[in-house]
Amino acid sequence: MDIRRWVRVFVFLLTASPFLFTSSLPQTPQRGEELQTSDNEVGRYGGTLVVGQRTEPKTLNPVTAADAPSREVIGRMMADLIHINRASQQVEASLAKSWTVSRDGRAFTLKLRRGLRFSDGQPFDADDVLFTFQVYLDEKVHSPQRDLLIVGGKPLEVQKVDSYTVRFTLAQPYAAAERIFDSLAILPRHLLEKPYHEGKFAQVWNVSTSPAEICGLGPFRLKEYVAGQRMVLERNPYFWKVDQKKNRLPYLDQVAFLFVGNEDAQVIRFQAGDTDLISRLNSENYNLLAKERQNQSYKLFDLGPSLEYNFLMFNLNDLKPGLDQIAEKQKWFSDLRFRQAISAAIDREGIVKLVYGTLAVALWGNVSPSNRLWVDQTLPHPARSVERARELLKSAGFSWRNDGQLLDVKGKAVEFSIITSSSNNQRSKMATIIQDDLSKLGMDVHVVPLEFRAVLDRVFQTYDYEAAVMGLGGGDADPNPEMNVWLSSGGTHLWHLGEAKPATEWEGQIDQLMKKQMVELKYSRRKRLYDQVQQIIAANLPYIFLATPDILVGAKKNLANFKPAILEPSALWNVEQLFFRQETVAGASR
């Protein structure tokens, strides 16, 4: 054979090798393995799912990861005890095949699946669960999820009943307590116990850890990481789910995350067919992709409004000395009529149209209309009215100069600035629209786009700002994760952080209602309490709610079982069920 041909074969193997050789063929189900049968359409094995990511994951440690890209990758390699089904938004069995709740609602007994193996082939049992919770609850580890596991001021207690039964005890009854188990990755004790006891847990499983030292119970395991380029996951051959024909999931051989840099690059790569799916699209890019009608190798999904809420808020914090100018302006901000006037003057429909190209809904409360279980439908949606805003300002003692400038009681011109994150085009745009709306009331408003970290620093640390456009929410449909936003002592109680006791009467009421709903186990009673919270918030406007954008995703047409959901991760939550209908040419050549 001539040499050139050999060279060609060699070059081909060299370039294609990361995608060609996969040793991780699915293991045939063994007797004694308690597998979960998933009711998806039966698929075919093979293929690599390529996903474009804006930034690289910072770590692969599921306990300490806080950034979205890390969590997106780690989530594919890990599994939890009880899981929130992203499509139905209800809890379902995961590593725990069943659970019982004691009558007082405080003790949870979980039965674990038997015969499961970690992705490195080592068996899984209750000791792994105990170890996992020991790590999550360890203050020295600084897990962002730790707060969720503290109920009634005490960490939840974990007890091993037998090798496949675990009991969790809470200090007080806790509504929807099963939901706290979602996304808490169960760790392999055999790999991590030693570094944990040596106090090196924070350093384990960083991005440069060798794939052999990382394992989990999720559908995929780490195969390779090329800094600045990609992270490739391969099938976990021991994954504990099968389809109706007893084929072990997942169907895909590999999932490759390409690091493309930014949102626009994500869109360009998807448009070119380099990547197979795209989530968190903004409306402009969605329109752009929708317009390209000649090349429809992909389909697009508009899932309706997300659970995120964007809002304008004023700085009502107790200021540190040196911020007298802001303190002066807080006299306006703390006047409810001033906030009501601003809320009345803001053109929310304009925001929906200009910022989101109509792919959003206007908001008047903290719960998105797509959260049907919890939204208070009776909340009023007052139409925009500049006249009403002017009346409110007049009744609060404001007046207007001859040139139209608004003056406060002391004759000082009303002027303030709104900070936003410069990397979030949508929020900057909202601020610009608000600025224009408020100029009609004679307010002189400046928009100051800042780097995202600078915004966080001002909002959380220095309190050196007057107003801000921000967004929150989006995690779960249940009210409990929102506790830290609405409790006056909460860490995300942004308009007034670190209140020792409620600063106003209505904040005290919210505190009581939120605490009550947390220990109330019956949905209808919880709903009534949370409705009251929503009404108090809407009446007192600590945040002036603006809009919630639609969740927009796209995927290749031949990607089957693709069922994007409103909850994060909206596109990859059922990655084990995804498969390609036919072997695409592009897929083979990669």
Add this chain to the structure above:
Amino acid sequence: MISKKLIIAIIFLLLLQSAIVFAGFVAPYDAALQNRDLPFVPPARIHFVDARGHWHLRPFIYQWVPLPQSIYEYQESREREYPIYFFVRASEPMNAGVRTQIHLFGVEAPAQIFLAGSDSYGRDQFSRILFGGRISLGAGLLAAGISLLLGLLLGAVSGFHGKWVDEPVMRLAELFLVLPWLYLLLAVRAFLPLHISPAQTFFLLVAVIGTIGWARPARLIRGIVLSAKSRNYVLASRGFGASSGYVLRRHVLPHTYGVLLTQAALLIPQYVIAEVTLSFLGLGLSEPMPSWGNLLANLQQYSVLVSYWWMFAPALALILVSLGYFTVANAIQERLQSASA
């Protein structure tokens, strides 16, 4: 002999700059006026023939209406023609009151004439280019003025006095020349407070851009002053007892005017681009104040870049202005060389 190119360039620059100075009159709308139903409207098409095939002496436009079931797509509504009138009186909503202003041209409400299309807030891009030119060109002119003044002062002093003044000034100039100015501008801007009024931002920009560029003109002027001060007539005038100030004013500085003019024509577009760069990177004036850099910053979004070609209009203005000034600089340079030859 003045070249045709030079005349065209000068006329163009005069026209454009007077349009920018009188933007309140030439621009049909206020730069910040939003039309929330009309984001990304394409530029107005000016017609002479209507839908029925009739000729009109007065040009007219059709109104753009959004296409149903689509986002940011428009078609012309042929129902009614809107003739373009000149010297129209329009009342504009101010903060609270209304102000009346005469505009060069306009159409009857409810139609609007967007000569260069509209932006993402439905603001008239043509008006924004004119008002934005005030910032961008104004910054360029002022900053060039500062640079030349500094350059003339330091260059003349160091060339005329020589030795102990000359050395430090020229070493300082070299230091300024090797500075990577863009990064320096970024660093300087980042140090400044963010909560400052638009006027303050503008003058800060001008001051920063202007002071950074003094070195090149200073070196050129120093060279000319050096060669001029050793000419025979200068020595003669010294011999008659003329003071340094008199010699400098009367015999030396006139030699530098040509260089100053060329430098001005070169520096102005350069500084306009500097302002545009800073605003483009978000370090200039903030919304809703327009500047060419702000306007171009829209193109940082991929979807805008590929979908709405009229958003490139400010770039065209920038290119034409730069070409105009460079043509002028070239012509002056040629005249200087032919005069000295």
